[in-house]
Amino acid sequence: MPNFMEQALDYAQSNAPVWLQPTVSEGRQLWEKQALPTRKTEAWKYTGVHNLRQPYAVGESTAVALKDLSLSLPDLDAHRVVFINGHYRAELSSDELPQGVELVRFAQATAEQSAEIAKYLGTIVSKHDHVFASLNDASLTDGVFLSVAPGIVVDKPIQLVWITASQTAAFTTTQRLLVLAGANSSATVIEHFAGVRGEQAAFTNGMTELLVQAGATLEHYRLHLEEGAAMHVGGVHARLLANATLNSFHLALGSVLKRIDVVVDFQGAGAHCELNGVYLPRGEEHIDYHTCLEHAVPHCTSSETFRGIVGDSASAVFNGRIHIHRDAQKTRAELSNKNLLTSTRAEVNTKPELEIYADDVLCAHGATVAQLDETALHYLRTRGVSKAEAEVMLNFGFINEVVDGVRLDTLRAYLRPLLALRFSRDPQLARHLA
Amino acid sequence: MLKIENLHASVEGKDILKGLTLTVGAGEVHAIMGPNGSGKSTLGHVLAGRPGYTVTAGTVEFLGQNVLEMETEERAHLGIFLAFQYPVEIPGVSNMEFLKASVDTMREQRGLTPLDAVSFMKQAREACAAVDLELDFLKRGVNEGFSGGEKKRNELMQMMLLEPRLAVMDETDSGLDIDALQVVAQGVNTMRAADRSFILVTHYQRLLEYIEPDFVHVLAGGRIVRSGDKTLALELEEKGYAWLEDEVA
Numbered sequence: 136m137p138n139f140m141e142q143a144l145d146y147a148q149s150n151a152p153v154w155l156q157p158t159v160s161e162g163r164q165l166w167e168k169q170a171l172p173t174r175k176t177e178a179w180k181y182t183g184v185h186n187l188r189q190p191y192a193v194g195e196s197t198a199v200a201l202k203d204l205s206l207s208l209p210d211l212d213a214h215r216v217v218f219i220n221g222h223y224r225a226e227l228s229s230d231e232l233p234q235g236v237e238l239v240r241f242a243q244a245t246a247e248q249s250a251e252i253a254k255y256l257g258t259i260v261s262k263h264d265h266v267f268a269s270l271n272d273a274s275l276t277d278g279v280f281l282s283v284a285p286g287i288v289v290d291k292p293i294q295l296v297w298i299t300a301s302q303t304a305a306f307t308t309t310q311r312l313l314v315l316a317g318a319n320s321s322a323t324v325i326e327h328f329a330g331v332r333g334e335q336a337a338f339t340n341g342m343t344e345l346l347v348q349a350g351a352t353l354e355h356y357r358l359h360l361e362e363g364a365a366m367h368v369g370g371v372h373a374r375l376l377a378n379a380t381l382n383s384f385h386l387a388l389g390s391v392l393k394r395i396d397v398v399v400d401f402q403g404a405g406a407h408c409e410l411n412g413v414y415l416p417r418g419e420e421h422i423d424y425h426t427c428l429e430h431a432v433p434h435c436t437s438s439e440t441f442r443g444i445v446g447d448s449a450s451a452v453f454n455g456r457i458h459i460h461r462d463a464q465k466t467r468a469e470l471s472n473k474n475l476l477t478s479t480r481a482e483v484n485t486k487p488e489l490e491i492y493a494d495d496v497l498c499a500h501g502a503t504v505a506q507l508d509e510t511a512l513h514y515l516r517t518r519g520v521s522k523a524e525a526e527v528m529l530n531f532g533f534i535n536e537v538v539d540g541v542r543l544d545t546l547r548a549y550l551r552p553l554l555a556l557r558f559s560r561d562p563q564l565a566r567h568l569a
Numbered sequence: 570m571l572k573i574e575n576l577h578a579s580v581e582g583k584d585i586l587k588g589l590t591l592t593v594g595a596g597e598v599h600a601i602m603g604p605n606g607s608g609k610s611t612l613g614h615v616l617a618g619r620p621g622y623t624v625t626a627g628t629v630e631f632l633g634q635n636v637l638e639m640e641t642e643e644r645a646h647l648g649i650f651l652a653f654q655y656p657v658e659i660p661g662v663s664n665m666e667f668l669k670a671s672v673d674t675m676r677e678q679r680g681l682t683p684l685d686a687v688s689f690m691k692q693a694r695e696a697c698a699a700v701d702l703e704l705d706f707l708k709r710g711v712n713e714g715f716s717g718g719e720k721k722r723n724e725l726m727q728m729m730l731l732e733p734r735l736a737v738m739d740e741t742d743s744g745l746d747i748d749a750l751q752v753v754a755q756g757v758n759t760m761r762a763a764d765r766s767f768i769l770v771t772h773y774q775r776l777l778e779y780i781e782p783d784f785v786h787v788l789a790g791g792r793i794v795r796s797g798d799k800t801l802a803l804e805l806e807e808k809g810y811a812w813l814e815d816e817v818a
Binding site: 508509510511513514515516517518519520521522524528529531532533534535536567568 | 617618619620640641642644645646650651653656657659660661662666667669670671673674675678710711727731
């Protein structure tokens with residue numbers, strides 16, 4: 136295995152808390168044995184990782200203040216935890232947590248807490264299938280364990296923010312989140328990644344594990360708002376027990392490289408997952424979503440909608456796999472992926488993948504790639520709307536159905552203008568959308 | 570107001586309009602009738618500048634300006650409105666956003682300031698009531714999942730909000746039940762004004778029982794082959810189009 140991560144791995148080995156060290160060493164051994172994916176690796180056919188091959192420094196605990204980051208964090212009326220370049224920032228985080236919610240940083244875990252974390256950490260993601268998961272293990276010095284006690288209904292969302300701010304040289308940060316949603320609990324978790332545009336590449340290796348226990352409901356949002364030279368490879372791995380519900384919303388603005396794997400493992404009958412997402416690469420950006428729903432048990436339902444708008448010379452990949460195991464009778468699963476190409480140079484590779492071994496299931500899937508609807512454009516123009524504004528409205532309209540599905544009002548209100556402006560550098564053209 | 574002379578137009582290389590001449594004065598209501606495929610809808614699309622409709626000869630002047638050289642939205646700014654026979658569904662763009670964008674742009678073009686949200690809502694509510702559409706339709710995607718009649722009423726509502734100088738109603742009456750037809754007719758009648766003209770494209774004399782036209786024209790083979798007053802419509806109802814086509818041939 137190439138040693139471009141050496142500095143970070145050495146850093147982790149000497150800085151990880153003692154209880155994490157076995158995980159770190161094991162991860163490193165595995166990472167060093169595994170080969171980096173190439174274009175011949177099926178799951179990486181359209182996403183090259185050559186951009187990653189550069190030596191990375193470790194993210195610094197810089198003293199930069201939020202106001203100097205020229206980035207404003209939305210007020211989502213949430214409990215907030217902020218990391219900058221991989222380091223926890225107490226002054227930007229809320230210190231109070233709702234009753235029944237425990238939030239432990241790996242670096243600060245007591246013996247009792249670390250024993251609890253170790254029980255679940257790494258059990259939801261498969262390190263053998265996901266080479267970057269072993270890298271994540273190997274790079275750990277900190278992380279967040281969020282636990283919601285059984286039966287607790289958390290009113291306010293919990294927002295975890297990971298910011299990458301420019302350093303003098305390319306650097307890497309590791310994000311790790313483990314959520315344990317106790318039986319019959321209900322909570323909202325927002326994972327928010329943002330970057331400050333800089334010339335230096337920031338490579339984030341992110342890994343989130345969600346364990347949604349029986350009867351629990353987890354509203355989950357993962358926002359990838361890093362732009363420019365930022366690179367992000369990682370994923371969300373969830374396990375649902377009986378009658379659990381996971382509603383997971385994903386958003387990615389483009390940057391040099393983004394590869395997000397979302398894997399949902401149905402392990403209890405009656406579980407439900409709604410998985411929605413939007414990706415918007417432009418310029419020379421690249422975004423790759425690989426989703427996989429493992430329906431292993433009967434009577435589960437899943438509904439998945441991803442929409443992408445790809446502009447300029449950008450490229451996107453969507454691979455949506457639904458795997459219905461032999462025992463998963465009475466599964467209902469549907470998947471839709473629609474793409475809009477706004478330039479002749481834009482590219483999308485979409486592939487729904489259905490693998491069904493049970494005989495009594497209801498499955499539907501579809502994928503489309505299209506250009507802006509000329510008749511709709513003309514219709515808007517006959518009502519006096521300029522071509523430029525009509526294009527912005529139609530672009531936004533294409534993803535609006537998914538954005539409208541965001542249940543959290545404050546988040547929807549934050550995202551709408553942000554996305555509307557995404558389609559136009561002239562705010563005038565987005566004025567009727569915000 | 571509108572002066573069309575010797576208009577020839579083709580769609581996908583096929584000649585549809587073959588020398589159409591028509592003059593519409595301010596405040597007049599013209600009905601255009603004719604058999605299927607005679608070019609009625611093409612006329613509306615050519616006036617609105619739809620891509621794919623190529624004008625090969627002739628002129629169209631509106632308020633003294635050469636319309637054919639204008640972009641679609643410029644024609645709208647000048648006051649040309651086409652009520653579509655098949656209004657387009659645009660999921661994801663709410664009717665409200667669409668109407669606000671449209672009304673704001675038109676006001677801007679007329680040198681007026683944009684309406685504030687409250688005044689706009691008031692107007693939109695009134696327009697909804699006038700065409701008998703539930704307010705809920707404002708929140709839905711443009712024409713998304715609307716029934717045929719609801720789409721037509723939505724077109725009418727847009728016309729009321731945009732206050733055009735010339736409204737071309739392309740078979741706005743087709744597919745409507747008698748109640749909806751009356752709503753549409755009433756909408757048009759209340760919009761009639763000395764400085765606003767209408768071209769009603771229709772198959773049936775029925776609409777003209779509710780909206781009294783000043784002129785009735787018969788379009789056949791891409792040209793206007795007969796013009797008259799409202800009695801012509803009655804004659805057509807009785808005899809059909811065949812005798813006219815025979816006469817022309």
